[in-house]
Amino acid sequence: MNVMSMAPVTGQPVGSDLIAPDCRGLNFWTCDRSARELLKLYLDPAAWTHFEPYLDELGALAGGHLDHLAALSDKHGPVLHHRDRFGRDEDWVEYHPAYLEMERLAYGRYGMHAMSRRPGVLGWPDITPPLIKYAFNYLFVQA
Numbered sequence: 001m002n003v004m005s006m007a008p009v010t011g012q013p014v015g016s017d018l019i020a021p022d023c024r025g026l027n028f029w030t031c032d033r034s035a036r037e038l039l040k041l042y043l044d045p046a047a048w049t050h051f052e053p054y055l056d057e058l059g060a061l062a063g064g065h066l067d068h069l070a071a072l073s074d075k076h077g078p079v080l081h082h083r084d085r086f087g088r089d090e091d092w093v094e095y096h097p098a099y100l101e102m103e104r105l106a107y108g109r110y111g112m113h114a115m116s117r118r119p120g121v122l123g124w125p126d127i128t129p130p131l132i133k134y135a136f137n138y139l140f141v142q143a
Contacts, residue, residue, distance in 0.1 A: 028063045069101050
């Protein structure tokens with residue numbers, strides 16, 4: 001059992017004792033009961049049935065692979081290349097492969113950029129309900 005140190009006067013946890021536990025490896029969808037119940041309450045049952053497996057998949061990625069990619073991206077920020085080796089203007093941005101993989105997942109796998117404008121994203125026949133788009137963004141940014 002982990003015993004937290006307590007401030008002598010107040011008996012309250014102090015310093016690093018206040019840091020939230022590590023969530024690496026958790027499925028952020030299955031461990032967030034409130035989000036699941038609220039979404040199920042406000043969504044059409046057909047939309048819930050259709051999108052819930054995708055949210056579960058993304059929740060697992062957010063606690064694992066996406067978390068790893070986000071950590072790499074944080075350590076290797078984008079690099080602006082102003083000029084080539086001869087001094088000619090280039091102005092292009094170099095991104096770490098981890099950032100590009102996150103981009104591929106968000107836009108290629110889940111179509112997060114097109115959900116609110118284009119029918120057919122993730123096989124849904126109409127434009128994706130706004131609550132679904134918010135749920136995808138909510139899960140994705142947690143990584």
